[in-house]
Amino acid sequence: MDYRLNDIDRVIKNAVLVMEDSKYQIYEICESARRELFTLSQELNQVLAETGDIIDKVDALELEYRRARIRLTEVSRDFVRYKEEDIKNAYEKATQLQLDLMVYREKEGYLKARRDELQQRVRNVDKSVERAESIGSQINVVLEYLSGDLNQVTRIIESAKNRQQIGLKIILAQEEERKRIAREIHDGPAQSLANIVLRTEIAERMLNKQEFEIVKEELIDLKVQVRSGLEEIRKIIFNLRPMALDDLGLVPTLMKFVQDFEEKTKIRTVFDTIGKETRLSSAMEAGMYRMIQEAFSNVHKHANASYVALEMTYQAHMVKIVVRDNGNGFHVDLIESRAKDSSHFGLIGMRERVELLEGRMEIESAINEGTKITIHIPINPEQGKE
Known part of the structure; x- marks a missing residue:
């Protein structure tokens, strides 16, 4: 039986x-x-x-x-x-x-x-x-x-x-x-x-x-x-899947991205890196790139900013990403509560990507004081490039 x-x-x-x-x-x-x-x-x-x-x-x-x-x-x-x-x-x-x-x-x-x-x-x-x-x-x-x-x-x-x-x-x-x-x-x-x-x-x-x-x-x-x-x-094609991401890495690809963003939107853009770039898995680099792309898209669509800065810090077991703008700003609690049952897909998409990478995201903003988004992504340097 x-x-x-x-x-x-x-x-x-x-x-x-x-x-x-x-x-x-x-x-x-x-x-x-x-x-x-x-x-x-x-x-x-x-x-x-x-x-x-x-x-x-x-x-x-x-x-x-x-x-x-x-x-x-x-x-x-x-x-x-x-x-x-x-x-x-x-x-x-x-x-x-x-x-x-x-x-x-x-x-x-x-x-x-x-x-x-x-x-x-x-x-x-x-x-x-x-x-x-x-x-x-x-x-x-x-x-x-x-x-x-x-x-x-x-x-x-x-x-x-x-x-x-x-x-x-x-x-x-x-x-x-x-x-x-x-x-x-x-x-x-x-x-x-x-x-x-x-x-x-x-x-x-x-x-x-x-x-x-x-x-x-x-x-x-x-x-x-x-x-x-x-x-x-x-x-x-580049926007769908930047080939430079696999060939050159995340930092050179982001340099090209912020340059194109500034030319297209006329928003002054600054990109700084701290520490030595570590090549990560293709999926992790793609996830970080999409998060930053979404953050910049939100600045362009909603912030009415004239300046946006991207800062990436490579640490031993962590990558810290900071996106800061001088735009309109917003009430963080109000926007995040609306995002759960409305059409703020930008925040939803960013949080989902951060969670998939087992990281955390913090948003600081106030009316007429701009916005600062800080993302911490844990990495395993021993894995190297997949």
Whole structure:
């Protein structure tokens, strides 16, 4: 009888492992689909707006072109009243309007096709998200029964609300970060690439007409735009995961970060280090970098500061991080109490990262007296770099 129970237990454990792996894969698929849905929705809204503008432009150009044709016919018939210069000007205006109308009609056709494609993709991805969420929920229910004692189901239900609230805060914080990344991609590289596609098509038509000088100028301009877009993509990649963090270490990466922060925000920034830098595990350095990044983000968004200082002190068994600004300041107790049940995800994210690294964080602030955040992270120098 015991060996049968052992076999059953082994089968259940194997099933749980398989389902846990499947749940993770479904979660990854669902998250990827959500990201794609958000990006597609943003792009669709942009395309819809651009399509409306282009349609209005085409309508206006058609009206102007009809008037120009009428004017050209009028001056061409009356040689007594109109001079050769008038005829020439009317002809050139009609020709230019015809060319502009052709270009904008091409843009209109392209945007309409893109709009229809995006609408179809949004519907398909939305259905995929719904299916993935449904399957994930079903797997979670089965896992609760397989991995837990059935007598604990009541207690699980009672604690579900609290866990759901914590989960919602984490999800909302993640969604805010995804929105920020999506905005950066949409406002930067995506816009540049869409513009490059349109202008490449225009250059191709000009090439067919053998207007080589215009095409040459257009290609030079496109090269500059491609380089600019590439630089924006590199900045986004750096923000997601600075490669210098693994290659050079935390201090050089932070030097680059504070320099970029000062250039972007125009907030005067100072960075000092005390002691000899110790290379830590990749996860620990990444956690510290994100904490400092979040602290600087809070200064930029909320403090209205003109100065921010970062100080890192390396000790034998501790790294001390101090971020100080001369901004508006706040009542610490009031803000921290609100952060537990509102949208102050910056403080939540920083505290969670500090706790994951088994450290502690202290906040000192007062109205109109700036803010000082001190973080102590314990380290084990014997571990070295992982």
